[in-house]
Amino acid sequence: MAEATVSVPLEVYRFQPGRDRVPRYQRYTVELTPHTPVLSALLRVRAEIDPTLSLRYSCRSAICGSCAMQINSKSRLACETPVGPEIERHGRIVVEPMANQPVVRDLVVNQKPFWDRYESIEPHLKPDPDHPMPVGRPTSMSPQEVERFHDTPRCIACASCYSACPAVGADPEFPGPMALAKLYRFVVDPRDGGHQDRLVRIQASGLWLCLRCHLCTDSCPKNVRPSERIRDLKEMAIAVQGATEAGSRHAVGFKENLKGAGLLNEMRLARATLGLGGFAGQLGQGIRLWRKKPEVARRPHPIEGMAELDQIYAALDKGDEK
Amino acid sequence: MPSHEVVVVGAGLAGQRAALAAVEAGRDVALVSKLHPLRSHSGAAQGGINAAVGAEDSVDAHIFDTVKGSDYLGDQDAIEFFCREAGPTVVEMEHFGTIFSRSEDGALARRPFGGAHFPRTVYAADRTGLALLQALWERLGSERFTLYDEWDLTRVVVREGAVQGIVAFDRKGGEFAEIAAKSVVLATGPAGRIYAKTTNAHSCTGDGIAAAYDAGAALKDLEFVQFHPTALLESSILITEGARGEGGLLKNRSGERFMSRYAPHVLELASRDVVSRAIVTEVAEGRGFSGPYGGYVNLELMHLGEERIESRLTEICDYARRFAGIDPVKEPIPVYPAQHYMMGGIGTDIHGATSVPGLFAAGEAACVSIHGANRLGGNSLLETLVFGKQAGLAAAAHAERASAPSLRASDLEEATAPLRAWSSRKDGEDPSLLRAEMQQAMAVHAGIYRNEADMLEGLRKVRALKQRFENVRVVDQSGVYNLNLTDALETGHMLELAEVILVGAYARTESRGAHARTDYPKRDDARWMRHTIAERSPDGPKLSYTPVAVTSYQPTERVY
Numbered sequence: 001m002a003e004a005t006v007s008v009p010l011e012v013y014r015f016q017p018g019r020d021r022v023p024r025y026q027r028y029t030v031e032l033t034p035h036t037p038v039l040s041a042l043l044r045v046r047a048e049i050d051p052t053l054s055l056r057y058s059c060r061s062a063i064c065g066s067c068a069m070q071i072n073s074k075s076r077l078a079c080e081t082p083v084g085p086e087i088e089r090h091g092r093i094v095v096e097p098m099a100n101q102p103v104v105r106d107l108v109v110n111q112k113p114f115w116d117r118y119e120s121i122e123p124h125l126k127p128d129p130d131h132p133m134p135v136g137r138p139t140s141m142s143p144q145e146v147e148r149f150h151d152t153p154r155c156i157a158c159a160s161c162y163s164a165c166p167a168v169g170a171d172p173e174f175p176g177p178m179a180l181a182k183l184y185r186f187v188v189d190p191r192d193g194g195h196q197d198r199l200v201r202i203q204a205s206g207l208w209l210c211l212r213c214h215l216c217t218d219s220c221p222k223n224v225r226p227s228e229r230i231r232d233l234k235e236m237a238i239a240v241q242g243a244t245e246a247g248s249r250h251a252v253g254f255k256e257n258l259k260g261a262g263l264l265n266e267m268r269l270a271r272a273t274l275g276l277g278g279f280a281g282q283l284g285q286g287i288r289l290w291r292k293k294p295e296v297a298r299r300p301h302p303i304e305g306m307a308e309l310d311q312i313y314a315a316l317d318k319g320d321e322k
Numbered sequence: 323m324p325s326h327e328v329v330v331v332g333a334g335l336a337g338q339r340a341a342l343a344a345v346e347a348g349r350d351v352a353l354v355s356k357l358h359p360l361r362s363h364s365g366a367a368q369g370g371i372n373a374a375v376g377a378e379d380s381v382d383a384h385i386f387d388t389v390k391g392s393d394y395l396g397d398q399d400a401i402e403f404f405c406r407e408a409g410p411t412v413v414e415m416e417h418f419g420t421i422f423s424r425s426e427d428g429a430l431a432r433r434p435f436g437g438a439h440f441p442r443t444v445y446a447a448d449r450t451g452l453a454l455l456q457a458l459w460e461r462l463g464s465e466r467f468t469l470y471d472e473w474d475l476t477r478v479v480v481r482e483g484a485v486q487g488i489v490a491f492d493r494k495g496g497e498f499a500e501i502a503a504k505s506v507v508l509a510t511g512p513a514g515r516i517y518a519k520t521t522n523a524h525s526c527t528g529d530g531i532a533a534a535y536d537a538g539a540a541l542k543d544l545e546f547v548q549f550h551p552t553a554l555l556e557s558s559i560l561i562t563e564g565a566r567g568e569g570g571l572l573k574n575r576s577g578e579r580f581m582s583r584y585a586p587h588v589l590e591l592a593s594r595d596v597v598s599r600a601i602v603t604e605v606a607e608g609r610g611f612s613g614p615y616g617g618y619v620n621l622e623l624m625h626l627g628e629e630r631i632e633s634r635l636t637e638i639c640d641y642a643r644r645f646a647g648i649d650p651v652k653e654p655i656p657v658y659p660a661q662h663y664m665m666g667g668i669g670t671d672i673h674g675a676t677s678v679p680g681l682f683a684a685g686e687a688a689c690v691s692i693h694g695a696n697r698l699g700g701n702s703l704l705e706t707l708v709f710g711k712q713a714g715l716a717a718a719a720h721a722e723r724a725s726a727p728s729l730r731a732s733d734l735e736e737a738t739a740p741l742r743a744w745s746s747r748k749d750g751e752d753p754s755l756l757r758a759e760m761q762q763a764m765a766v767h768a769g770i771y772r773n774e775a776d777m778l779e780g781l782r783k784v785r786a787l788k789q790r791f792e793n794v795r796v797v798d799q800s801g802v803y804n805l806n807l808t809d810a811l812e813t814g815h816m817l818e819l820a821e822v823i824l825v826g827a828y829a830r831t832e833s834r835g836a837h838a839r840t841d842y843p844k845r846d847d848a849r850w851m852r853h854t855i856a857e858r859s860p861d862g863p864k865l866s867y868t869p870v871a872v873t874s875y876q877p878t879e880r881v882y
């Protein structure tokens with residue numbers, strides 16, 4: 001027995017900067033079964049109604065990260081979002097490009113800034129002079145060590161988190177949730193030689209700009225949970241360095257600005273300056289602990305800097321309550 | 323006009339590995355891709371990559387399994403080279419940062435895969451392709467090269483018998499442009515969208531294979547098309563062979579493990595062509611299930627237990643739940659075969675060299691031939707890396723010797739004149755309509771089982787579609803991200819290749835590997851142990867044949 005179809009009312013954002021003066025929403029209606037993904041609905045529109053509609057897509061199986069867009073105001077992968085529940089909940093399906101990225105045309109956004117911020121965390125293994133790769137054979141790594149990556153290897157760089165993140169919009173130097181989850185992946189990699197420098201650098205360049213709103217984790221189609229990994233990075237950074245004054249001041253100031261101005265996207269924070277010298281000596285210990293035996297370095301065991309971290313969180317959370 | 327010593331087209335595993343090799347050889351390299359590199363279809367590979375790294379396994383066993391799997395059409399010298407490179411290649415990828423799954427002793431975990439004597443498939447959960455693609459992009463990303471991100475190759479320019487560069491469409495800029503090059507490497511991946519049901523991504527349209535054909539390069543063995551036995555019904559999304567490797571069972575309507583009748587020794591783990599034909603036969607003979615999306619059989623995982631299913635087959639669970647509304651922990655997954663892999667492609671030697679000087683190819687777009695008439699699971703990820711590197715090295719070496727390329731404004735003019743006609747005509751057909759008709763025709767006339775009358779009918783349909791394509795119309799008048807235009811470009815490419823597949827399959831009067839003819843059910847080594855070579859001519863594909871390289875293994879009957 002064939003499944004019954006429903007009428008799917010789509011309202012799709014159409015805009016080409018330089019050609020169109022303002023964006024408009026175009027309505028299309030297609031007949032589809034409720035479990036059909038939004039991507040298939042849009043492709044049906046392209047094939048049967050309007051071949052000028054522009055979007056990114058490829059794998060149709062939630063693995064290439066091409067088709068992230070806002071569906072009824074939430075960043076999602078169109079290829080794995082069925083039309084039925086959207087219609088039930090909202091009565092229609094409003095499809096818009098992701099936020100925090102300039103529109104190229106219709107649902108296609110310019111991802112260069114997204115990739116540039118990703119590059120800013122130096123996303124590649126750095127040689128570890130103390131532990132060179134074994135010659136002619138793979139590095140030995142236990143299943144437990146693999147588990148330490150959590151779900152970060154599942155990231156498909158769809159930029160849903162980047163679209164959902166208020167800090168990305170507020171500060172061009174914030175690397176964004178995806179890049180930070182990627183950074184975490186290198187910091188916990190036993191093969192990487194750059195972990196300490198990575199943590200020190202990130203404290204100075206944006207780690208504390210994360211507001212812990214968890215919108216990245218909410219929007220992630222692959223369950224990477226960037227906000228949890230950012231929390232881990234903060235703990236690890238403090239374990240090797242202590243919360244730097246500039247970093248924490250910046251974080252609090254950022255929160256204040258947010259609260260006061262309420263103009264997230266226009267806001268531009270003054271950059272906190274941070275001296276990077278004078279830390280090198282005592283950094284190794286905490287992070288090595290983390291990488292080898294996470295249960296020792298993690299809460300609830302008190303570690304150095306933890307109190308400061310909690311103070312910062314408390315300060316930030318108090319801000320939330322007002 | 324931009325100019326580079328080496329232009330690599332395609333940024334999946336094969337293209338990235340080629341680019342890395344050419345960069346390391348000191349050449350000025352450009353990487354041109356219609357998708358951002360991390361969005362390439364290599365990322366969709368689930369099951370794993372083969373390397374005989376286990377103590378009980380050996381390179382010789384890998385060689386033998388690959389030769390046998392190829393139904394003796396693979397070139398044995400190339401297969402020997404390939405299998406010897408497997409270990410070092412996987413180790414290199416591990417050192418680049420690939421996060422592989424591990425066994426308790428800290429070694430690379432391995433799973434059994436179809437057609438292999440030992441568990442030989444190294445994996446990263448069920449997202450091996452993604453893990454490799456991430457690691458390679460991380461490694462390549464720390465080198466200097468120029469990325470042309472979201473540029474579609476439309477032509478390889480060959481003059482005076484040598485490559486001069488390419489013409490490509492810049493999607494975001496909305497313009498066609500030339501890029502001069504001494505060497506061009508085509509690593510544009512699969513062509514599965516020629517078929518109605520395929521596990522391949524929408525972007526897998528064989529552009530590079532068609533461009534090579536257009537430029538005069540010889541295509542090889544294009545009639546050998548692999549169908550994966552287990553795809554989800556409606557979307558044809560792949561359920562990896564890893565599911566059977568982990569212990570998944572195939573059952574028909576009466577609950578019988580029917581593979582016991584087709585491959586009594588290895589059952590579900592028989593080679594793909596064997597399993598695909600078994601499923602098609604079960605359904606055709608009324609022992610399958612039927613539903614709104616056609617006939618099917620069941621793939622059962624339930625007996626493996628929730629924990630094992632969730633941890634070892636995470637992605638598959640996601641797929642089954644999201645795309646088919648099936649919970650594999652509780653119920654069987656309905657599956658049916660779908661097009662999966664092209665064994666054939668641009669003919670190359672083991673250095674990636676094609677029949678055109680300066681033009682190289684690697685990955686699924688190429689045909690060395692390692693896979694012969696049938697590819698073994700886990701061998702193609704390996705192929706992209708082993709031969710991507712070789713092609714990159716050879717392209718770099720060629721660029722060092724070659725004289726400066728000469729592209730002219732007229733090259734761009736000539737390459738784009740027909741495309742401008744598509745956009746300026748006032749009536750004509752939409753490319754997506756022609757594409758859909760071609761996909762149906764190929765599914766029916768050049769599918770899992772083939773015969774003369776069917777294929778003739780298919781050829782007639784495809785030639786009629788090619789005629790209609792002359793009058794294709796692009797209504798979208800904007801240059802920027804004009805998918806109507808890229809649709810038309812891709813459809814034109816696929817129609818060329820569809821014709822080559824049909825002509826080659828029609829001529830090959832035997833059954834071998836994935837090419838199964840009901841009118842010639844036997845393998846015919848005396849006549850057909852040779853490669854099909856197709857070259858473009860004004861009257862369609864011109865066929866010729868070359869011998870298969872045999873070193874150690876004489877052909878015997880292939881039983882599992």
Ligand SMILES: Cc1cc2nc3c(=O)[nH]c(=O)nc-3n(C[C@H](O)[C@H](O)[C@H](O)COP(=O)(O)OP(=O)(O)OC[C@H]3O[C@@H](n4cnc5c(N)ncnc54)[C@H](O)[C@@H]3O)c2cc1C
Pocket residue numbers: 331332333334335336337354355356357358359361362363364365366367368369370371372450451473474475476509510511512521522523525529530560562662663684685686687699700701702703704706
């Ligand atoms: C669902 C699925 C699962 C698989 N699982 C496995 C497995 O477990 N093990 C295994 O060994 N193999 C597997 N395979 C096969 C294997 O993944 C592919 O053969 C291999 O990844 C192909 O890699 P490639 O680099 O040749 O092409 P791709 O990764 O497809 O890359 C092609 C590149 O070319 C670019 N391109 C295409 N056309 C153009 C153009 N006109 N202009 C510019 N750029 C262009 C694309 O943007 C892309 O970057 C699987 C295949 C599928 C479909």
Ligand code: FES
Pocket residue numbers: 056057058059060061062063064065066067068077078079080
């Ligand atoms: S199309 Fe690939 S993630 Fe949706």
